[in-house]
Amino acid sequence: MEKLIKEKWNEIQKVLREDLDISEISYKTWLESLKIVNVDNGTIVLETDDEISRGYIERKYSKPLQIAIREIIGEPYKLQFVLPNESITNKSDATKEKANQHVYNNLNARYTFNTFVVGNNNKLAHAAALAVAESPAEAYNPLFIYGGVGLGKTHLMHSIAHFILNENNASKVLYVSSEKFTNELINSIRDDRNEEFRKKYRSIDVLLVDDIQFIAGKERTQEEFFHTFNTLYEAKKQIIISSDRPPKEIETLEERLRSRFEWGLIADIQAPDFETRMAILRKKAELENLNIPNEVVQYVATNIKSNIRELEGAMNKIIAYSTLVHKEITKELAEDALKDLITPNEQKDITPDFITNIVAQHYGLNPDDIFSKKRTREIAYPRQIVMYLCRKLTDTSLQNIGKSLGNRDHTTIMHGSDKIGTEINKDLALKNTIEILTKKITGK
Numbered sequence: 152m153e154k155l156i157k158e159k160w161n162e163i164q165k166v167l168r169e170d171l172d173i174s175e176i177s178y179k180t181w182l183e184s185l186k187i188v189n190v191d192n193g194t195i196v197l198e199t200d201d202e203i204s205r206g207y208i209e210r211k212y213s214k215p216l217q218i219a220i221r222e223i224i225g226e227p228y229k230l231q232f233v234l235p236n237e238s239i240t241n242k243s244d245a246t247k248e249k250a251n252q253h254v255y256n257n258l259n260a261r262y263t264f265n266t267f268v269v270g271n272n273n274k275l276a277h278a279a280a281l282a283v284a285e286s287p288a289e290a291y292n293p294l295f296i297y298g299g300v301g302l303g304k305t306h307l308m309h310s311i312a313h314f315i316l317n318e319n320n321a322s323k324v325l326y327v328s329s330e331k332f333t334n335e336l337i338n339s340i341r342d343d344r345n346e347e348f349r350k351k352y353r354s355i356d357v358l359l360v361d362d363i364q365f366i367a368g369k370e371r372t373q374e375e376f377f378h379t380f381n382t383l384y385e386a387k388k389q390i391i392i393s394s395d396r397p398p399k400e401i402e403t404l405e406e407r408l409r410s411r412f413e414w415g416l417i418a419d420i421q422a423p424d425f426e427t428r429m430a431i432l433r434k435k436a437e438l439e440n441l442n443i444p445n446e447v448v449q450y451v452a453t454n455i456k457s458n459i460r461e462l463e464g465a466m467n468k469i470i471a472y473s474t475l476v477h478k479e480i481t482k483e484l485a486e487d488a489l490k491d492l493i494t495p496n497e498q499k500d501i502t503p504d505f506i507t508n509i510v511a512q513h514y515g516l517n518p519d520d521i522f523s524k525k526r527t528r529e530i531a532y533p534r535q536i537v538m539y540l541c542r543k544l545t546d547t548s549l550q551n552i553g554k555s556l557g558n559r560d561h562t563t564i565m566h567g568s569d570k571i572g573t574e575i576n577k578d579l580a581l582k583n584t585i586e587i588l589t590k591k592i593t594g595k
């Protein structure tokens with residue numbers, strides 16, 4: 152398969168340029184130099200030039216690449232992007248196995264203890280995570296980490312998983328979001344594969360479940376998770392859970408689960424203080440070998456306070472902007488690059504644009520895909536979800552939703568939204584996804 156994909160790489164690139172409307176300059180800047188490192192188990196590993204390109208290509212071009220690959224090869228593939236020094240072609244089998252295992256475990260190679268900055272806001276969670284990583288199922292079981300959006304819960308969970316795998320490559324470590332757990336459960340019930348589902352989840356050594364708050368109110372998922380939890384706990388396997396709030400504040404969570412979540416250690420992560428924000432930005436610059444002037448780091452750390460994902464996003468924006476305009480990074484350039492982002496104290500309105508951003512992010516798309524005329528299912532389906540959510544969560548008229556979504560007619564909006572409205576009643580996984588998106592949009 153690797154040979155076939157290499158042979159067809161030119162054709163895949165042609166689809167990207169011609170059918171998916173990627174401009175010549177974007178193509179040359181980001182995609183031309185991608186190299187196939189290997190193809191294994193449904194995943195194509197691609198080598199990128201540096202950390203910045205990797206992050207950017209992963210976010211912006213994963214979806215178009217997957218669409219083009221599927222069109223030419225006829226099968227879907229997952230993508231993994233690596234840096235030159237992470238390429239696994241010439242490495243030993245053990246290293247290969249490890250790298251593949253990381254793909255299997257859905258782990259981000261960048262999220263390790265080494266890249267995690269410890270500050271007053273996360274000291275306890277970090278110490279607890281390290282203790283669990285060093286002595287799985289002995290230190291604290293379960294470990295429950297909670298904190299607001301983008302504060303490093305996932306990063307810490309992946310760090311534990313990497314640490315355990317580095318110590319013992321044979322350990323069965325599985326990281327999932329509670330949305331994935333729920334959707335897999337729904338699909339297993341639908342396809343009569345419940346046994347397989349149970350076997351998968353009850354036979355692992357370390358289970359990490361992210362964003363557990365999303366199982367609130369879902370009786371069947373809670374029931375299944377309860378049994379999974381008990382089986383693993385009794386077999387002395389480690390369970391690590393994250394949530395945006397402590398167990399006692401998760402409404403409609405069954406009491407028996409709530410009390411189990413409180414058996415081990417509950418550690419919180421707060422918003423970082425100024426010094427920690429500075430340290431995180433400096434660490435990022437160091438990891439990416441960039442020389443960012445102190446006043447720029449200070450400017451970002453002063454203005455972006457509550458969310459580390461946004462803090463990193465702001466720095467990425469400055470770096471990308473300086474590359475695009477071929478200018479050095481200065482405070483003036485940073486102010487220019489972030490003029491849309493730094494509007495302190497402004498409440499986020501729920502608008503069609505805001506909804507589009509959240510849905511696009513959820514599906515790994517670029518918001519421009521939603522506005523475009525492209526009709527592949529990978530894009531048309533999330534677009535209809537945007538239509539549905541715009542009608543449900545805003546007072547915007549059909550005409551204006553149409554205008555916001557790439558000048559579409561109001562009948563198209565009505566059709567798309569009605570279609571999702573009907574499917575929700577038949578498709579539980581879709582219902583679950585809509586609930587999660589609604590929570591992300593409304594924050595409730």
Ligand SMILES: Nc1ncnc2c1ncn2[C@@H]1O[C@H](COP(=O)(O)OP(=O)(O)OP(=O)(O)O)[C@@H](O)[C@H]1O
Nearest residue numbers: 266267268299300301302303304305306431459460
């Ligand atoms: N202490 C830290 N040091 C370095 N990077 C951090 C730290 N905390 C968070 N980050 C970075 O911030 C980004 C967001 O973190 P992460 O995805 O772990 O947040 P989260 O709490 O899981 O968010 P969500 O609630 O959306 O799931 C990641 O890129 C992560 O690497």
